[in-house]
Structure formats: C-alpha cells, structure tokens
Amino acid sequence: MPVEATATDQRPLWQGVVGFNLLTGLLLGIGGFFLGAWIGGQIAVGHDYLLGTDQNDVGLFMGYLFGTIGWLAGLGFFNYPLGRMAGRPASLRHHEFGGVGRYFRLCTDHKVVGIQYFFGVGIFFFIGGLNAMLMRTELLRPTEHAWSAGNYITLVGLHGTMMIMMTSAFIVGPFANFLLPLMIGARRLAFPRIEALTFWLTPLAGLVLMSAIARGGFATGWTGYAPLADEARAGQDAYIYAFIIIGISLTLLGVNLLATVITMRAPGLTWSRLPIFVWAVLSTSILMALAAPVLVAAMLMSVMDRAANSGYYIASQGGSPYLYENLFWFFGHPEVYILALPGFGIVLEILPVFARKPLWGYRLAVAGMLGVTLLSFMVWQHHLFVSGMNSSLRPFYMFTTELISIPTGFIFLNGMGTLWRGRIRFTVPMLFALAFFFNFLIGGLSGVFLSDVPSDVTTHGSYFVMAHFHYTIMGGLVFAFFAATYYWLPKMLGVVLNERLARIHFWLMFIFFNLTFFPLFAAGFIGMPRRVSTYAPGLQGLNDFVSAFAFVLGFSMLIFLANLVYSLVFARIPAEENPWQSKGLEWQVPTPVPVMNFERIPVVNTTPYEYGVEGAPPVATLAPGAVAAAGS
Amino acid sequence: MITVAGQRLPRHGVWMGAIWLVLTAISVPLIVFVLGPHLPPGRMTAEASDQTSANIVLTALLFPLLLLVVVVFSYSLVAFRQTGAAVEDGPPLRGHGPTQATWLVFTGVTVIALAVWGSYTLVQTARGAGGGQGPSPTDLPKGHQTRMQIQVLGQQWEWTFRYPTLGDFETRQLALPVNRVTEFHVTSLDITHSFWAYGLGVKADAVPGVDNIAFVTPKRTGKFTVRCAELCGLWHGHMYRTGYVMSQSDFMSWASQQKAADAANVHDLPPYSRTYFPKPQHRAG
Numbered sequence: 001m002p003v004e005a006t007a008t009d010q011r012p013l014w015q016g017v018v019g020f021n022l023l024t025g026l027l028l029g030i031g032g033f034f035l036g037a038w039i040g041g042q043i044a045v046g047h048d049y050l051l052g053t054d055q056n057d058v059g060l061f062m063g064y065l066f067g068t069i070g071w072l073a074g075l076g077f078f079n080y081p082l083g084r085m086a087g088r089p090a091s092l093r094h095h096e097f098g099g100v101g102r103y104f105r106l107c108t109d110h111k112v113v114g115i116q117y118f119f120g121v122g123i124f125f126f127i128g129g130l131n132a133m134l135m136r137t138e139l140l141r142p143t144e145h146a147w148s149a150g151n152y153i154t155l156v157g158l159h160g161t162m163m164i165m166m167t168s169a170f171i172v173g174p175f176a177n178f179l180l181p182l183m184i185g186a187r188r189l190a191f192p193r194i195e196a197l198t199f200w201l202t203p204l205a206g207l208v209l210m211s212a213i214a215r216g217g218f219a220t221g222w223t224g225y226a227p228l229a230d231e232a233r234a235g236q237d238a239y240i241y242a243f244i245i246i247g248i249s250l251t252l253l254g255v256n257l258l259a260t261v262i263t264m265r266a267p268g269l270t271w272s273r274l275p276i277f278v279w280a281v282l283s284t285s286i287l288m289a290l291a292a293p294v295l296v297a298a299m300l301m302s303v304m305d306r307a308a309n310s311g312y313y314i315a316s317q318g319g320s321p322y323l324y325e326n327l328f329w330f331f332g333h334p335e336v337y338i339l340a341l342p343g344f345g346i347v348l349e350i351l352p353v354f355a356r357k358p359l360w361g362y363r364l365a366v367a368g369m370l371g372v373t374l375l376s377f378m379v380w381q382h383h384l385f386v387s388g389m390n391s392s393l394r395p396f397y398m399f400t401t402e403l404i405s406i407p408t409g410f411i412f413l414n415g416m417g418t419l420w421r422g423r424i425r426f427t428v429p430m431l432f433a434l435a436f437f438f439n440f441l442i443g444g445l446s447g448v449f450l451s452d453v454p455s456d457v458t459t460h461g462s463y464f465v466m467a468h469f470h471y472t473i474m475g476g477l478v479f480a481f482f483a484a485t486y487y488w489l490p491k492m493l494g495v496v497l498n499e500r501l502a503r504i505h506f507w508l509m510f511i512f513f514n515l516t517f518f519p520l521f522a523a524g525f526i527g528m529p530r531r532v533s534t535y536a537p538g539l540q541g542l543n544d545f546v547s548a549f550a551f552v553l554g555f556s557m558l559i560f561l562a563n564l565v566y567s568l569v570f571a572r573i574p575a576e577e578n579p580w581q582s583k584g585l586e587w588q589v590p591t592p593v594p595v596m597n598f599e600r601i602p603v604v605n606t607t608p609y610e611y612g613v614e615g616a617p618p619v620a621t622l623a624p625g626a627v628a629a630a631g632s
Numbered sequence: 633m634i635t636v637a638g639q640r641l642p643r644h645g646v647w648m649g650a651i652w653l654v655l656t657a658i659s660v661p662l663i664v665f666v667l668g669p670h671l672p673p674g675r676m677t678a679e680a681s682d683q684t685s686a687n688i689v690l691t692a693l694l695f696p697l698l699l700l701v702v703v704v705f706s707y708s709l710v711a712f713r714q715t716g717a718a719v720e721d722g723p724p725l726r727g728h729g730p731t732q733a734t735w736l737v738f739t740g741v742t743v744i745a746l747a748v749w750g751s752y753t754l755v756q757t758a759r760g761a762g763g764g765q766g767p768s769p770t771d772l773p774k775g776h777q778t779r780m781q782i783q784v785l786g787q788q789w790e791w792t793f794r795y796p797t798l799g800d801f802e803t804r805q806l807a808l809p810v811n812r813v814t815e816f817h818v819t820s821l822d823i824t825h826s827f828w829a830y831g832l833g834v835k836a837d838a839v840p841g842v843d844n845i846a847f848v849t850p851k852r853t854g855k856f857t858v859r860c861a862e863l864c865g866l867w868h869g870h871m872y873r874t875g876y877v878m879s880q881s882d883f884m885s886w887a888s889q890q891k892a893a894d895a896a897n898v899h900d901l902p903p904y905s906r907t908y909f910p911k912p913q914h915r916a917g
Contacts, residue, residue, distance in 0.1 A: 149866040219865045227840065228823040228865060315841025316909040321824055322839070355712070357722040364732055386826065387837040388818075388844035391765035395751035402747045409739040412701055413732065419708040420644075422722040426713070434705070441701050445694045452750040454686040454761035457835045458673050461826055461861030525672045525687075527830040529861050532869030536857075581719050612721035 020076030021105040029204070032070025037063035055234045057307040060215075064208060064241040071204050076106045077197060106200065108192035111593055113199050114178025115492065118485075120199065121173055124166040124206045126557065131159035133554045136547040142537045152533040154217025154235065158209065161222040161239060165205055165246045167477055168288075168335065169253065171342035173199070175484050176257055176281045178492055182586035182593065183275045185266025185602045185620060190259035194252050201249035205242040212238035221531055223332070226313030226324040230305050237306065240299050247296035247331075250338070254288030257281055266620065268604035275584060275608050276359055279366050280345020283373040284338055290377070291334035298327035325387060329380040337376040339473050341369055343440070343480030344411045347433040350483055351418045353582045354430040358609040360417030364410045371407030379404060385456050394453050401451035408444055412437065427580070428502040432483035435510045439475025443468060446521065464524025470517045482509070482560070490575030493568060494592040501563040508556035515549040584608040585619050600624060644711060652703045656696045663692045673833045676856065676877065678773065678849040679762030680833030686753060686761075697742075764818060764827075764836025764844040767906070773847045779813040782806070783904070786818070786825030786838030789867035791858055796904045798887045801894040806858060806875035809883040810850045818844040819907050825864045829875060831856025838862075843906040850877040 017023060040062030072078065084090065102112055103119075135155050138146045147155065177195060181188055189195045212218050212235035220229050220236065224243070229236050261282045265274070301312040302324070311317025313324045344365075352359045359365065378400040381389055385397070415437050424430070446468040449455045459465060486502055489495075523542055528535050535543065567573070578587040585608060589597060602620040610616035668688040673680045714720065754761055760771035783794040784806075794802045806829075808814045818827045820838035827846075828835045831854070836846040853876075860871035878886060902908065 149869075153863075153866055153868070219863075221863045223863070225824055225863070228863070231823060231865075315839075315907075320841070322842075355722060356714075356720065358724050358726050360725060361727040361732055364727070386763040386835045386846075388764045388766040388839055388842050391760065391763075392770045394763075395747075395754060398750050398754070399747040402743045402750070406736070406739050406743055409735065413735045416701070416704045416708065417725070417727065417731070419705065419712060420725065422708070422712050423714040423720045424709060424712050425719070426709075434709070437705060438702070441698060445698055448694055448746065449687065449690055452686055452690060452746070453754045453763060454683045454750070454758045455690055457679075457761050457763040457833060458683045458687065460835055461828065527672065527857065527859065529828065529859050529869070531863045534869040536872075610724070612724040 019105070020074065020079065021101070022075070023104075025071045025074030025200075028070035028074035029067045029207075030070070032073075033063040033067035035063075035070075036066025039066070057234070057237055060234060060237040061241065061303055061307050064237070067208075068204060068245065072197075072200070075200055077193075077200070080193065106196050108188070108196050109595065110177050110181050110189050110192065110195060111492070113195050114174050116199050117169060117173030117177055117202070118492070120203050120206075121166045121170055124162055124203075125170070126561070127206075127210075128159050128162040128166065129554060129557055131155045131162070133551065135159060136550040138533050139535070139543045140547050142535050142540050142543075144533055147533070149533055150217060150219070153219045153221075153531065154213065156531050157218050157221050157239065158212070161209055161242070162206065163473075164222050164335070164339075165209070165242065166202070167473065167481075168246070168250055168338050169198075169202060170339075170477060170481050171346060171484060172253065172257065172281055172284055172288075173202070174492075175277075175346070175488060176342070179488060179586050180257065180260060180278060180281055181264070182589060182597055183278055183584065183608075184261065184264060184269055185585060185598065185604060186260065186264040187597050187601075189256055190264060191256045194256050198249045198253040198256065201245050201252075205245040205249065208238050208245060209242035210238075212236075212242075223328060224299075224302065225328075226302060226305065226321055227315070229302055229324075230314060237303075240302050240306070244296050244299045244303075247292045247299065250288045250292040251296070254285040254290075254292065257285040258289060261285070266602050266604050268620070272362070273604060273607045275349060276362065276365055277342075277345040277349040279369055280341050280348075283369040284341045286373050287334045287338050287341070287376065291331045291338070294327055295331035295335075298324060298331065301327075322384075322387070322389075325384055326380070329383045330377075332383065333380040334376045336469065336472065337372055339477045340440075341372060343436060343476045344369060346480040346484045346487075347436045348411065348414055348418075349584070350429050350433040350487055351415060352609045352611060353487075353580050353584075354425045354427055354433075355418050355422030356425075356611045357418055357420075357422045358607070358611055358613070359414065360420065361410070361414045362607070362609075365414045368407040368410030368414070371410075372404060375400060375404040375407065382451055382456070385453050386460055398451055398453055402448065405444060405448065412441065427486075428499060428506060429483045429487035429580075431503075431506045431510075432479050432486065435506070436476055436479045436483065439471050439479060439513070442518075443471030443475055446471065459524055461529055462524035463520045463528045463530060466530050467517050467520035467524060470520075475513060475517070479510075479513075482506075487580070488586075490579055491586065491591055491593070494575055495567050495571070496573040496575050496579070497567045498563050498571065501559055501566070505556055505559045505563065508552060508559065512549050512553040512556060516546055516553050519546050582608075583610055583619050588619065588622060598622065642711070644707065648703055648707045651707065652696075652700055655699050655703065659695055659699065660692050663695055664688060667691065673830055676831045676850060676852050676854060677762070677833055678851060679758060679760075679847070680831065681851070682753060682758035682761055683833045686750075686758075689749075693746075760847055762833040762835065762846055762848055764846045767843045767845065769845045769847070773813055773849055775849065776813045776815070776847060779815040779847070780809065781815045781817060782808065784816050784818040784827045784836075784838065785821055786827060786860070786864070786871075787821040788823065788865055789860075789871050791827070791860075791871060791873055794901075794904065795887065795890075799891045800901070800904055801887075801891040801898060802901055803890045803894060804873070805890070806873065807878055807883060807886050808848075808850060808875075809880045810853050810877050812880070813847055813849050816846045816848065817906060818846060821908055821910050823864055824862055825860050825871065826862035828859045828861040829856055830859065832875075832877075835861055841907050841909055853877045853879055853882075 037059040040059030044056050044058040138152050215234040218232050218235035218239045304310040311319040313319050381397045382401045577591050602622045603624045604620045605617040608619045671687040675681045759773040785792045793806050818836040818838045820840045825838040832848045834846050834848050836844045856875050858873040858875050
C-alpha cells in the first residue's frame with residue numbers, strides 16, 4: 001500500500017515508479033489480457049460454433065475484460081473498497097502526492113483529473129488527427145496508392161471512433177472537471193472516486209481501440225454497423241470493447257456531474273444565477289447519462305453475436321440489422337449534441353467577458369440548451385431515411401429534426417445580443433468563440449439539407465454529410481475547445497500562453513479549416529461517397545486541393561503543440577489571477593488554485609455577468625464570516 | 633462605410649438591414665439562376681428533378697439566413713470593437729422581449745414552413761423522392777400501375793440486377809426504359825449496402841432479409857453512375873458501375889440480348905424471391 005498523504009517530492013525515484021500508478025496499470029493490464037485470453041480459450045474448447053472461425057472472440061473479450069480489471073487494480077482502484085472491507089477508516093484523497101507524479105496515478109482532486117483529461121484526450125486527439133492526415137494522403141490519387149484498402153478503411157474507423165470517443169469528453173472532461181466545482185463554489189465533484197474512474201477508463205478505451213491495429217484492423221468505420229461488424233476480423237472486438245468502456249465512462253461522468261450541479265451549489269447560487277457553462281454541462285450530462293447506456297447495450301449484443309453466435313442483428317437467424325441501426329443512432333444523435341452543447345456553453349461564457357456586457361437573453365440560452373436536450377432524443381431516424389424504415393414515419397422525423405434548429409437558433413440570438421453595443425476586444429479566446437459561431441452556422445444550415453428527405457436522398461452517405469458534421473464537430477466543438485483552452489489554461493496550469501503563436505494558430509486553423517471542409521460539400525454534391533479510398537478520376541483536382549489544405553490544418557495543430565510546450569516548459573511566465581478581468585467565480589480564486597479551492601464555501605451574490613452594472617456586488621463573498629462552511 | 637458608429641444614437645439596425653437586403657437581392661438570383669442548374673442530381677428523372685428543386689429552394693432560402701447572421705456579427709464586430717488598451721464596460725442590456733419574441737416567431741415559422749413544404753413535396757409531388765421506402769411503400773408515383781420491376785442485389789463488392797418480369801435473367805449491367813416507372817427491389821446477399829444511382833436520384837439501403845422498394849420515373853435517356861453509399865468493407869469504393877436509361881425499343885433488344893447471354897446460367901439461379909437469407913460468412917473481411 002502506498003504511504004499516506006504526507007509524501008513529498010523528495011522521495012527517491014524508485015518509490016515514484018513502484019506503486020499503484022500508470023506503469024503498474026499497464027503491466028497488470030497486459031498480464032490480465034493474456035490470462036483472460038487463456039481462460040477464454042479454455043471456455044471455447046469443444047464448442048464448434050465458437051471455433052468455426054479463424055480466431056477466438058471469446059478469448060479476446062475475456063482478455064480485454066481481465067485486462068481492464070488488471071489496469072484498474074494497477075492504478076489502485078480496488079484499494080479503497082478492499083480497505084474498507086478490511087475495516088480501514090474512510091478517507092478522502094488518501095494517497096495524493098504533490099508534484100508531477102500525481103498526474104500518473106489515481107487522484108481524486110478534481111483539478112488533477114481535469115489536467116489528466118486535458119492531456120489524455122489531447123494525446124488521442126492528435127493521434128486521431130494524424131489518422132486524418134494519412135487518409136488525406138491516400139486521397140491524393142483516385143486509385144489505391146499509399147495504403148492498402150484494408151489499412152485505409154482501418155484508418156477511417158480509427159479516426160472516427162477515436163475522435164468521437166475522445167471528443168465526447170473533450171470539454172466536459174478537462175474543463176467541467178476542473179472548473180465546474182470552482183464555478184459553483186464547491187470543493188470537489190459529488191463522487192470523486194467515480195470521477196477518477198471516468199478518466200482512467202478513457203485512455204484504456206483508447207489503448208484497446210488502437211490494439212485493433214495489431215488484430216488486422218476493422219472495416220466498419222465508427223458506426224460499426226451489423227452485420228458487417230459480425231463478419232469483420234478480430235480488430236472489430238477491440239472496437240466493440242473500447243466503445244463499451246467509453247460508454248460506461250460517459251454514463252458515470254454524466255451522473256457525477258448531474259449530482260454535483262444539483263446538490264453541491266454554494267449558498268446563494270440559484271438556478272437563475274448559474275453560469276451558462278454549468279447549464280451546458282448539465283444538459284450534456286443528461287444526454288450522457290441517458291444515451292450512453294443504449295450504446296453499451298447495442299455493443300453487448302454485438303459481443304454476443306460475435307462471441308456466442310447469437311443472432312440479434314443477423315437476418316438469417318431471426319434478428320434484424322435495423323435493431324443495431326436504431327440502437328446505435330438512438331445513442332448516436334444525442335451523442336452529437338454531447339459534442340455540441342458544451343461548445344454552446346463555452347462561447348456564451350466567453351462572449352460577455354470580451355464584449356463587457358451581461359449575457360444577453362440568459363433564460364433563452366437555458367431554454368435553448370434544454371430544448372436541444374429534449375429534442376435530440378426524437379430525431380435519430382433521420383439517419384435512416386433511405387434504409388427502408390416505415391416510409392410514413394419520414395415526415396415526422398423531418399419535422400422533429402427541423403424543429404431542433406429553433407432552440408439552436410436561440411444560441412445565435414444570444415451571441416448577437418451580447419455583442420450588440422458591447423466593447424468588443426479581439427483576444428484569442430474571443431476569436432475562437434466567434435469562429436465557432438461562423439462554422440456552426442454553416443454546419444447547422446447544411447444540416448437542413450439532410451433533414452429534408454428529397455434532398456437527403458442525394459446527400460445521404462456522401463461527402464456532404466461528412467463536411468456537415470465536420471463543420472459542427474470540428475468547426476464547433478474543437479474551436480470551442482481551443483477558445484476554452486486559451487481562456488482557462490492560465491488558471492488551470494498557472495502559466496501564460498504565448499499570444500503571437502496563439503494568433504498564428506487561430507488564423508491558420510480558421511482559414512484552412514474552411515478551405516478544407518467547404519469544398520467537401522461540393523464533393524458530396526458531385527457524388528463522392530464517404531469512406532472510399534478510390535473515387536471517380538474527375539474528382540482528383542478537388543481532392544488534391546482539399547488534401548493540401550488539410551495538411552496545413554494539421555500543421556496549425558503543431559503550432560498549438562509548440563506553444564504549449566514552449567509556454568509550459570521553457571517560458572513559464574506565471575499567469576495573473578484574473579488576466580481577462582472576468583467576473584466569473586472561478587477567476588476569483590488564487591492561481592494556482594489551492595487544494596481545497598476555497599478557504600470557506602463562498603456565498604454567491606449575483607450572476608457572473610454583471611458587466612457595466614453600477615454598484616453590482618462581487619459575484620460571491622469568498623470569506624463569509626457569519627455563514628458557516630457547508631459541504632465537505 | 634460605418635462612420636455612424638461614433639455618433640450618439642447611430643441607426644445600426646437600419647444599416648444592418650440595408651446591407652443584408654442588398655446582399656440578399658444580389659445572391660438569391662445568382663443562386664437560383666447561376667448555381668441552381670448545377671445543383672445535383674440533375675433532371676434525368678422525375679425523382680432527381682424533385683431533389684434538384686429541393687436543393688435549389690433550400691440553398692436560396694438558407695443563404696439569406698446565413699447572410700443575416702453573418703451581417704449582424706460582422707457589423708457588430710466592426711461597429712462595437714474596442715480600440716485602445718483600456719477595459720471599459722458596455723451597457724448592461726440583459727435582453728429585449730420584442731426582439732426575442734420576433735426571433736422565436738421568425739425561426740418557428742421558417743422551420744414549420746420548411747417541414748410542411750418538405751412533407752408535402754415528399755408525399756405529394758416527389759412521391760417518395762426516389763428513396764428506399766421499405767417493403768410496403770406508401771408514396772407511389774404516378775403511373776406505378778404499369779411499373780417494371782428490377783431486383784437490385786448488393787453483395788461484397790458487386791451489384792447484380794435481376795429482371796423477374798422479363799424472363800428472370802440476371803446481369804451485372806443496369807438498364808431501364810425511359811418514361812416508365814421502374815420499381816427497384818433492393819436487397820442484399822450478405823451485409824448492408826446502399827444502392828445509389830446518382831443520376832436517377834435513387835438511394836435505398838440494401839439490407840439482408842429486407843425488400844427495400846424505391847421508385848424512379850426516367851424522363852431522358854442517358855448514362856448514370858451506380859455507387860454504394862453505405863460502408864460495406866474493404867472494397868466499398870469499388871462498387872461502381874455505369875447504368876443506362878434507354879428508349880423502349882433499345883431496352884427491349886438489350887433485354888433479349890442479356891437474356892440470351894444469361895441463358896447458360898439461369899438454371900443455376902436460386903428461385904426468385906423478394907429476400908434471400910444467406911448464412912453469414914464469418915470473418916470474410
């Protein structure tokens with residue numbers, strides 16, 4: 001067992017390496033995989049239908065299951081429950097060290113988890129981006145040249161799956177974990193150990209997914225449609241298991257954040273004073289808690305189809321491919337709002353600060369987010385308009401899909417109203433937030449084409465769809481992520497990011513993002529299907545331009561990386577406590593944020609947007625004398 | 633242009649409206665008359681024509697909306713930008729009821745109008761718009777009583793076409809007669825594909841065990857491409873074929889040619905069926 005919280009940075013190196021940490025987790029995870037694979041092999045012996053194929057899916061799934069247990073044991077997730085069973089006293093944060101080491105082990109400090117998320121999902125975001133660069137290399141020519149068809153389709157699947165899995169927690173992972181307790185005046189999330197678990201499941205899912213490469217890849221893209229998934233080779237097991245892990249992680253994250261926002265707000269923080277980012281996290285959490293379990297269920301049936309020869313999705317065995325499509329998109333469409341809603345929250349949080357005005361139409365913004373949350377569960381069959389679904393249902397799903405643009409439109413009105421007669425300063429976070437509105441506008445309006453059935457018959461399954469969702473996810477979520485990064489990283493990491501590099505990053509990314517993805521609308525219109533490695537020769541010119549622009553877009557990410565390394569490792573200029581003169585509660589605490597966040601639980605006086613209000617009180621009284629500290 | 637920004641009560645709203653009106657007046661005719669004829673999927677069939685019209689209407693309607701938001705944002709960014717280093721607060725405006733109500737009504741009416749128009753065209757004019765409607769279609773095109781049936785079979789990674797009413801021959805070429813409703817019965821022999829006849833404006837998923845019906849009424853003769861629009865494994869991009877719309881007489885002679893060429897194989901074919909339930913091929917790729 002590791003020592004108690006008295007340990008410091010002066011411990012010898014071997015003590016830092018030996019113990020419950022990432023390294024042990026990896027070793028036990030790999031060991032667990034081989035043990036599980038062996039046990040699975042023993043189970044499958046003698047069952048013809050399990051051995052009728054050239055690989056043993058039972059062994060693989062058992063391997064991944066035991067590997068997960070080993071990974072969690074190595075990180076120390078079982079120490080606390082086992083210790084409690086053995087009669088040890090309950091304790092919080094019982095082995096959290098200072099220094100860099102705590103980022104590589106189980107830590108229940110929400111600020112550490114936030115940073116872990118930032119770098120964890122960041123690494124996978126870069127791997128996913130690299131996959132996209134490799135795909136664009138193949139698409140330089142209309143015939144197969146750089147990668148074989150199997151490798152190309154694996155790249156497509158890895159890019160899509162990794163991006164969807166990681167970007168689901170792209171904003172709620174780093175920023176909600178770190179900032180939400182600060183914004184609501186709490187000292188932690190409701191369930192700190194579950195918080196740590198949600199993070200440590202995320203890199204596990206990424207590693208399991210990448211193990212597909214060693215198993216021959218998978219050919220289903222990120223959607224994993226059955227029965228193609230049932231036919232696919234062993235890499236498919238990695239895809240399915242990784243999605244199960246991330247589904248569990250997202251569910252737990254959603255429940256945890258929901259419980260936190262509902263129960264742990266500081267005194268005085270009424271629902272109408274809640275920062276809009278917290279509302280966005282709240283609505284995202286509802287979606288995560290309700291939609292992700294459906295994905296896990298769909299994937300478990302896929303496991304059964306592959307490993308135990310059941311027939312949930314197999315027509316010849318009495319199942320139906322539609323079952324998978326419906327379950328998947330019942331998760332899949334709320335999922336795209338899991339990606340979009342945090343972006344809404346970020347930009348509406350940033351606009352008032354740099355327009356120096358209160359958020360315009362606060363209630364409308366809240367209504368917009370909750371409206372999107374509700375409607376997002378009612379639109380999923382628009383992914384199936386040409387699938388052979390009941391044709392008389394199509395007008396209904398066309399209607400609900402178009403209805404969702406009403407609450408989305410609220411967010412744009414909030415943006416326009418907040419800018420109106422403001423004192424606008426073009427800081428880097430503001431530039432990214434404004435770019436979000438531009439990109440998401442194009443993304444949203446192009447979605448109307450896809451919701452209209454006659455138009456969707458042309459555009460479904462083509463590059464038009466691909467351009468549409470890259471405009472909403474990359475142009476929306478990723479731009480919002482960078483807005484949040486440049487805005488909050490000084491508070492989170494305590495260092496100033498280089499502004500010149502940041503501006504170069506923004507302009508390169510904004511210009512080349514649009515140059516890359518706008519022509520793809522045309523590619524889809526001209527008739528280029530998604531996920532193909534070979535295409536009509538006449539489209540080569542268009543694709544070559546897109547590839548060239550995409551490489552510059554990829555390069556702009558390297559500028560961000562260089563900025564991060566330069567500012568964090570070399571320059572290390574300490575950040576001010578409140579460099580943006582924001583009125584948000586999270587900016588009123590010292591930088592770096594103390595371990596317990598607040599000396600006393602603050603009492604919230606007003607909204608965090610009281611710009612230009614004569615005699616407005618501070619957002620919160622940080623050291624309330626008379627009010628006793630509540631909470632933990 | 634925006635010198636009014638410095639005045640005490642500049643008429644920003646009027647300026648924004650004027651800029652938007654001018655840009656809309658320029659762009660909408662350009663969209664309808666210049667871009668419109670190039671929008672997909674063309675006018676080869678009644679269904680494609682309906683889709684092209686839908687695409688033109690949507691582009692012409694949505695572009696002014698795009699302009700509206702872009703103009704308001706751009707104007708605000710220019711007119712309300714803060715110069716100098718001093719951080720100064722703006723007026724504490726928290727909302728404006730009439731503006732919010734107007735926006736709500738405006739977006740609501742637009743959206744409901746779009747949905748009503750979309751449903752009307754889908755059911756009444758486009759009659760299913762060439763999309764797959766499943767085994768019991770509800771939107772039947774005019775003249776479907778005299779339709780010709782073609783079964784489209786997807787399999788990794790090839791399309792085959794079976795003509796059950798013309799002597800039940802099977803071929804890897806697709807041809808259909810002009811000015812007659814064709815009823816595609818799309819199904820799959822292995823996994824899910826999607827039959828996409830681009831120029832015809834037809835897209836229908838080929839799902840194993842499902843008879844997915846789509847209609848098309850060709851209006852002109854000519855060539856079109858057939859692709860797969862649903863990821864179906866390694867050679868998804870290779871499910872590429874050229875099809876033909878022919879005159880009735882050309883079509884009949886083509887059909888008899890094909891039938892003769894297929895005569896040696898026709899007794900190997902399984903009996904014609906709306907669906908086929910092949911056993912799954914595990915780990916085929």
